[in-house]
Amino acid sequence: MFIQVIQGRCTDADAVHRQMDRWREELEPGAKGWLGGTYGITDDGEFVGVVRFESREAAEANSNRPEQGAWWEETAEYLQGPVTFHDSDDVTMMLDGGSDDAGFVQVIQGRLSDPERFRHAMEEPMDLLRQVRPEIIGGTIAIDKDGFFTQTMAFTTEDAAREGEKQAPPPEARQMMDEMSSVMQDVSYHDLHHPWFATAGTH
Incomplete structure (x- = not known):
């Protein structure tokens, strides 16, 4: 899987939402390899x-479409200042991955001092996490070539997520979390209280 993360200061939230909806109606049919998005x-x-996207090649092919360029020019009018893009084909799925039924999404970003060690921690069985934090549906972690990561976590509801944060995890889960945290630097949290989703082939 390939993930592209797009971020920018929004001047008109409703207009951006409409542009994303319009992309699905008009451009999705020609976007080969597009899987979906969380916004x-x-x-x-x-x-x-x-x-x-299924692959970097599919994402690049979509970006090169003239209609994609025209659509982005219109969309960028509602984004102020620099818009950042982070591209990654180093993607790890966590638990059930994302979900269009999530009521709350938290996007966590930062840099990894040791990406390999982080991946190893992510490969540990997640059964315990599922037991102690049932409100976590799953997520994705994308790491770009410079070690910048974006972790997208889907929760059933925000209230459940906040309640879960207060719970002290068992020692095994704490050890896994500490292992991951030890290689994360310059971490920032971006809370999406009202996320919307898109999945290929559904409207």
């Missing part, structure tokens, strides 16, 4: 889009 706007007006 939202933070309290301070930052748009975050986490878009999934």
Whole structure:
């Protein structure tokens, strides 16, 4: 899987949402290899889009379509200042991955001092996490070539997520979390209180 993360300060949230809906209606049919996306706007007006493709080649082919370029020019009018893109084909699925039924999504970003060690921690069985934090549906972790990571976590509801954060995890789960945290630097959290989703072939 390939993930592209798009971020920028939003000047008109409704217009950005409409543009994303219009992409699905008009451009999705020609976007080969597009799998879906998770979108939202933070309290301070930052748009975050986490878009999934089958491969980097499929994403690049989509970007090169003239209609994609025209659509993006219109969309960029509602995003102020620099828009950042993070591309990654180093993608790990966590638990059940994302879900279009999630009521709350948290996007966690930062840099990894040791990506290999982080991946190893992620490969540990997640059964215990599922037991102690049932409100976590799953997520994706994308690491770009510079070690910048984007973790997208889907929760059933925000209330359940906040309640779960208060629970002290058992020692085994704490050890896994500490292992991951030890290689994460410059971490930032982007809460999407009202996320919306898109999945290929569904409308």
